[in-house]
Amino acid sequence: MVVVRRAETALEAVDLVKTYSAGRNKPPVTALRGLSFSAATGTVFGLLGPNGAGKSTTVKILSTLSVADSGSARVAGFDVAAEPDRVRQAIGFVAQKPGTDPRGTATENLLLAGRLHGMSRRDAKARARELIGRFGLADAADRLVGTYSGGMARKLDVALGLMHRPQVLFLDEPTTGLDPQARSEMWHEIARMAGDEQMTVLLTTHYLDEADHLADRLAIVDHGTVVAAGTPEELKSELRGDAVQVELAEADGRARAVLQRVPELREITMDGCTVRGRTDNGARALPPVLAALDDAGIVVTSATLARPSLDDVYLQHTGHSLAAAAGDDDVKVLEVAK
Numbered sequence: 001m002v003v004v005r006r007a008e009t010a011l012e013a014v015d016l017v018k019t020y021s022a023g024r025n026k027p028p029v030t031a032l033r034g035l036s037f038s039a040a041t042g043t044v045f046g047l048l049g050p051n052g053a054g055k056s057t058t059v060k061i062l063s064t065l066s067v068a069d070s071g072s073a074r075v076a077g078f079d080v081a082a083e084p085d086r087v088r089q090a091i092g093f094v095a096q097k098p099g100t101d102p103r104g105t106a107t108e109n110l111l112l113a114g115r116l117h118g119m120s121r122r123d124a125k126a127r128a129r130e131l132i133g134r135f136g137l138a139d140a141a142d143r144l145v146g147t148y149s150g151g152m153a154r155k156l157d158v159a160l161g162l163m164h165r166p167q168v169l170f171l172d173e174p175t176t177g178l179d180p181q182a183r184s185e186m187w188h189e190i191a192r193m194a195g196d197e198q199m200t201v202l203l204t205t206h207y208l209d210e211a212d213h214l215a216d217r218l219a220i221v222d223h224g225t226v227v228a229a230g231t232p233e234e235l236k237s238e239l240r241g242d243a244v245q246v247e248l249a250e251a252d253g254r255a256r257a258v259l260q261r262v263p264e265l266r267e268i269t270m271d272g273c274t275v276r277g278r279t280d281n282g283a284r285a286l287p288p289v290l291a292a293l294d295d296a297g298i299v300v301t302s303a304t305l306a307r308p309s310l311d312d313v314y315l316q317h318t319g320h321s322l323a324a325a326a327g328d329d330d331v332k333v334l335e336v337a338k
């Protein structure tokens with residue numbers, strides 16, 4: 001019997017710095033400015049941040065596809081710079097772009113991946129059948145992948161990364177562009193395989209709900225560094241009290257100054273017709289908020305109270321609101337007054 005000893009910390013990045021050349025006569029782009037985090041074996045760890053925050057660069061360094069300018073990283077107990085071959089054997093990598101051959105069937109793609117990883121024909125066949133069943137692709141297993149829907153093709157991408165039973169799986173934005181149903185199926189499967197196979201998953205995403213739903217722990221990445229890390233619950237509970245959100249009939253720059261005079265309300269931000277603030281007691285704060293706006297002649301169309309969300313945490317740490325529309329590739333980063 002082969003006993004595989006697993007490191008307790010499956011992923012560790014320490015002070016990673018990475019700069020890219022931007023071409024002649026242009027200043028270099030600093031993608032990572034001292035990024036650090038660690039993830040325990042058998043957990044799902046999320047890197048959450050908008051496009052350009054440095055998530056893919058981190059994944060590339062940890063998966064040995066790129067080399068950091070400075071800093072260090074260990075994956076499954078191996079140093080990425082000193083033992084890249086051991087790291088490659090231990091990981092599966094699902095990139096943002098499809099890794100499958102559209103002119104082959106799902107079965108052919110999986111068998112090829114298995115054989116490239118040195119699996120026996122018999123083992124590869126059994127594993128391919130298992131993954132095809134698990135991802136609900138049995139009816140389409142012998143169809144050309146070029147005819148698959150976006151959701152089916154993405155599931156096959158993930159299956160491909162799992163063929164050789166990696167200890168650590170890198171999932172770079174696994175559900176970008178998928179419809180809500182395909183996203184929830186993917187979430188279900190990622191959570192299940194992390195539990196069933198005692199696998200560590202590093203997930204990058206710009207979807208708040210995806211990070212909230214899937215990640216045991218997560219790091220919020222902004223401009224190449226980690227600005228906050230913890231479980232989604234820990235991060236949310238750091239924000240005291242309730243979020244107050246007021247919708248105005250029309251954008252009115254005076255609203256912020258008016259609400260700053262309401263003692264119950266703090267951390268007031270404005271975004272178009274939406275004014276947000278925080279309060280220790282939402283029920284007590286709402287009447288004076290509405291009265292102050294009414295006195296100033298500012299018309300309110302609705303007012304809501306909510307427990308802190310991951311977007312509130314994101315806003316608190318970065319000064320931006322990360323509003324990712326479900327199923328949309330574009331991430332809107334709304335600058336708000338601090």
Ligand SMILES: Nc1ncnc2c1ncn2[C@@H]1O[C@H](COP(=O)(O)OP(=O)(O)OP(=O)(O)O)[C@@H](O)[C@H]1O
Pocket residue numbers: 020021022029030031049050051052053054055056057058
């Ligand atoms: N090969 C490259 N050459 C030059 N600049 C690069 C290169 N790769 C990434 N960058 C820049 O580095 C920064 C970080 O990019 P990175 O892809 O790591 O971010 P990201 O958070 O993964 O975003 P996305 O979700 O869009 O992949 C960005 O400003 C990007 O333009």
